[in-house]
Amino acid sequence: MGILEVKDVNKRFGGLKALSDVNLSVKENTVHAIIGPNGAGKSTLLNCLVGKLIPDTGSVMFDGQSVLGRKPYQINQMGISRVFQTPEIFGDLTVMENVMIPLLAKRDGAFRLHAFESVEDETDLRHEAETMLEEVKMLDKRNMHTASMSRGDKRRLEMAMCLIQKPKLLLLDEPTAGMARADTNNTIDLLKEIREKRSITMCIIEHDMHVVFSLADRITVLAQGTPLVEDEPQKIKGHPKVKEAYLGEAA
Numbered sequence: 307m308g309i310l311e312v313k314d315v316n317k318r319f320g321g322l323k324a325l326s327d328v329n330l331s332v333k334e335n336t337v338h339a340i341i342g343p344n345g346a347g348k349s350t351l352l353n354c355l356v357g358k359l360i361p362d363t364g365s366v367m368f369d370g371q372s373v374l375g376r377k378p379y380q381i382n383q384m385g386i387s388r389v390f391q392t393p394e395i396f397g398d399l400t401v402m403e404n405v406m407i408p409l410l411a412k413r414d415g416a417f418r419l420h421a422f423e424s425v426e427d428e429t430d431l432r433h434e435a436e437t438m439l440e441e442v443k444m445l446d447k448r449n450m451h452t453a454s455m456s457r458g459d460k461r462r463l464e465m466a467m468c469l470i471q472k473p474k475l476l477l478l479d480e481p482t483a484g485m486a487r488a489d490t491n492n493t494i495d496l497l498k499e500i501r502e503k504r505s506i507t508m509c510i511i512e513h514d515m516h517v518v519f520s521l522a523d524r525i526t527v528l529a530q531g532t533p534l535v536e537d538e539p540q541k542i543k544g545h546p547k548v549k550e551a552y553l554g555e556a557a
């Protein structure tokens with residue numbers, strides 16, 4: 307049994323079948339990559355895992371509990387965090403303020419921001435935020451406003467905002483999209499370090515095969531909403547189903 311078990315998930319948008327009988331099992335403490343061409347249904351699948359979309363049929367179990375019917379913040383509290391395809395950070399706040407938001411928001415059941423409870427409390431939370439920024443190598447940028455930051459730094463900050471919640475499962479939707487090669491390589495190194503330091507499972511959607519083959523233990527190839535093949539990276543390389551996914555039936 308995996309920490310994440312997706313069974314027979316279907317999702318339609320009107321006449322379009324975005325997900326068709328999707329089954330996925332992700333083992334604890336592994337990196338599972340989901341690849342496939344544009345429009346394959348990768349982001350739709352992730353949206354179904356975090357409560358942003360509800361599948362028409364099927365089940366999604368995380369750590370032995372169903373995520374279906376739960377609100378995104380409740381799923382977040384179960385231990386799932388997600389880095390979005392487009393970074394979701396607050397441009398008018400500093401790096402430090404952004405990374406503290408999840409700490410100030412997690413105090414009660416709902417996703418509401420709280421004031422610090424005391425001076426000691428503020429000191430503790432600042433220390434936790436600084437430790438996190440150090441881990442993602444952004445401590446020197448803690449007072450920067452995020453609007454002017456590079457895409458690579460914005461993604462790194464978003465990762466910090468997820469990791470500070472100590473998730474059991476981190477979902478990454480194209481974490482290196484639009485990045486220069488140097489930033490991509492830094493992101494690969496950072497994800498490897500995070501993996502070594504923490505007990506964490508990752509599900510990563512990526513178009514960049516260098517990233518996929520550097521990080522993944524297992525790969526699922528999705529095309530037109532259907533998983534075509536799932537295997538270890540060495541067996542996915544050159545697999546005829548991968549060609550089929552990217553080039554269509556004619557391949």
Ligand SMILES: Nc1ncnc2c1ncn2[C@@H]1O[C@H](COP(=O)(O)OP(=O)(O)OP(=O)(O)O)[C@@H](O)[C@H]1O
Nearest residue numbers: 319322324342343344345346347348349350351391
């Ligand atoms: N909210 C929506 N309403 C209608 N159609 C949608 C919606 N979200 C996605 N789709 C469609 O569902 C299909 C799958 O989209 P999805 O975004 O999951 O693909 P993807 O694999 O993430 O693609 P990409 O690699 O371009 O990000 C596409 O045809 C898309 O146009």
Ligand SMILES: [Mg+2]
Nearest residue numbers: 348349350391
């Ligand atoms: Mg997508």
